[in-house]
Amino acid sequence: MAYKVPTSGQDRRKEYYRRKAVERSAKYDNQWANFSKNYRKSHPFCVECLKLGIHNTSHLQVDHIIPLEKRPDLKYEDTNLQVLCRRPWCRGYFSFMSFKENL
Template structure:
């Protein structure tokens, strides 16, 4: 039977099951880094690194801390919040929308944001 091993991230000594490279924390970091490199468009790359986005995100999360999808299920989840563009950013800008417009933002937990992203929305 295969044995557990340490996370492949240098300096992390968390034990992970055989066949898994990273612990949960470092898997999330790796997935985000891969997404930034391979999937996020240039518009998103530029926007999400600005002070204006950081301020908009901070304000949005203060006003809307719960995942909107979890709320529909009666769950008030504030873990790993993501500020998501309801209409995808590239499409929103093509329609003349302001990327920082609060009316096109929603809070999603990591799980629901990932599901939306996988659907291509």
Template sequence: MEDYNEYKERKRFYNSKSWENVRQQVLKRDNYECTWCREEGKVTTTGLEIDHIQELQDRPDLKLEPDNLRTLCKACHNKRHTRFQYGGNQFKPKEIKWKDERW
């Protein structure tokens, strides 16, 4: 199975014909607008990218599922991934191997 933590696997995926097809489908569904901007009453139709709601590396089975995809502009996409990193940090393994044992 592909490991989408690998840059080259992600790149291969984003270059695939099936991705291009589903990308077009999602763009069309979202009316070629950023869905987050639209929620704020703005219309952004430039710099559009397709975002995986459940990350590619976490749910590769949903990678071509339109319900897991949405159109974001570059700015919103960046915002989202910054946010994701913050969220991600909270899920870092809690247990640290150094036990606070006194000798």
């Protein structure tokens, strides 16, 4: 069966997000899910919220300080990990700074 080139904007977006999901599943497998869960148990607070005196334990994600795209060998290295929440001043700030560095 031949590959159909997406023509409409909606089809292109669907294809883009499908490809991103495939790439993401290659990086973040079941081993990472288990590791991340255990890391969040041992580090139960967002590090940026703690700096503000807030003990936030909701919507936590393990973040790579040096992105995986630059250093995939540091994926499971404790010194390259931090726990952040999804609040704009935590996760959003670091995402913006890493985006800014790549400009």
